[in-house]
Amino acid sequence: MIETPAEFDEAVRRLLDGEGPVAVDAERASGFKYSQRAYLIQMHRRGSGTFLFDPPQIPDFSSLQSAIVDAEWVLHAASQDLACLREVGLDPSLIFDTELAARLLGMPRVGLAAVVEDLLGVHLAKEHSAADWSTRPLPQSWLTYAALDVDLLVDVRDGLVQRLADAGKSELAAEEFEAVRTREPKPASAEPWRRLSGIHAVRSPRNLAVARELWLARDAFASESDVAPGRLIPDASILAVTKELPRTRKALADLRAFNGRASRTELERWWGAVERGLASEDLPATRVPADAPPPPRAWAMRNPEADARLRLAKAAVTEIAESMQMPVENLLTPDHLRRVAWTPPASTDADAIGDALAELGARPWQVAATAHKIALAFVEASQAVHDAEKPAS
Structure with a gap:
């Protein structure tokens, strides 16, 4: 040492x-x-x-x-x-x-x-x-x-x-x-409490407000004491309180699913957070707008041509990755492909696809390896959707 x-x-x-x-x-x-x-x-x-x-x-x-x-x-x-x-x-x-x-x-x-x-x-x-x-x-x-x-x-x-x-x-x-x-560090999230495990299942703004206040209280205490937040009270405890919404300090203390080494020693702190959440007029949105495309499972209904582009392009990229003997995600970041498939450039030739991928952060070697095949896949997808929409003769 x-x-x-x-x-x-x-x-x-x-x-x-x-x-x-x-x-x-x-x-x-x-x-x-x-x-x-x-x-x-x-x-x-x-x-x-x-x-x-x-x-x-x-x-x-x-x-x-x-x-x-x-x-x-x-x-x-x-x-x-x-x-x-x-x-x-x-x-x-x-x-x-x-x-x-x-x-x-x-x-x-x-x-x-x-x-x-x-x-x-x-x-x-x-x-x-x-x-x-x-x-x-x-x-x-x-x-x-x-x-x-x-x-x-x-x-x-x-x-x-x-x-x-x-x-x-x-x-x-x-x-x-x-x-x-x-690589630049990711910008800090405006609402980091939304990373709570299981929070996606909570749909009520009031319940979300309680979750937010508990997360903020835990984070502040964890920072002050330099202890990992989950060692104070785990995410599961916050989620249990969020679902139960105890209306008194005693009800919080009696909630068996609310545990963790600081769950009772800092009960006043956590009850204060619950009270703030219950009284807050600044209620969180149940859904947060995102700049990312929707989950691919929804594409077939919402945007059939984008769905076809993604399916055919993924197959092409997978084939390239196999030929280069490397994982697909190292050949091209999956999110880059999803974004280009959902919102393609006006021209879908290889140069335009390459420029779009580069703007998203793809490296030159990745563009050189994939842009041409992705462009061909997009053309094929467009033709397939067009053919499918033709009225039967």
Whole structure:
């Protein structure tokens, strides 16, 4: 563990003296803490060794950032770690994502342990992946586990580089890695409480108001105490109160389905939220307008031609994915295809389809691989619907 200024300076010096890519991983305390901060950051570089940095003890990572910013950073499932790394000032200029590379190669299992075993024949135990990494001191077995997550990562990267080259996928992989590195965070939801599990089944504005107030109260308390919200009261408890609508504090306390470790110790807090929901004049809408197309199951009735476009285009994209030996969702984001099928450009030639896909965020290699076949599928769909509408002779 790198915890003191002297240890940190020595680790930075050694990493700077190393060579080649830098393997990077981070451990959070998801499910235990409200924040998504890193509680451990692991790094390995050939010629340097392996280092486990303790972020709560290190106020400034800028010298480490300067030492390795120009190196390629190797991460497994980079999208999961980039945000917490950037929170402490660590931001790569070039990445190699071993999980994403495995997906693009069509490997059947893409977890780190499976990829390590496939490429190196080494078995990694993953027994501490869901641990509370805010624990201090960290047990030695956890530190060993964390170190192994980066010790072999550069070797894995080298094996994947060769496989990508053999498959002719080096350039498209580079595009995908850069897309992950530069992807903007999703904008905050205007109504994050609507993510409550099971809330879609609640149709009454008053019940929804109670759910909203309970969610907001739980979120504020979770943020204040840095505890994962579900550890205070789970979503199922909020939903139970939402359906029951207890009219007194005692009725809330007597509701057996209202549980969780803070359900009774913070009962006054939750009852206050219920009262606000019951009295609120700002009632939520039961349905929220969305810019996304409706669920595909409704297309046949609402827009038969869009339904035909989607069915034929999905078949074409699936065929391309199979020929390229990669999952369909890595070839083209399903939402991109749905949006273009629901609202196609005025011209449905390959160039127009490609421009529409690119505007949605498809990478150049994805456009090159799919636009022509999607355009052909759209033409076929239009003709099929036209033929179906012809009166019988």
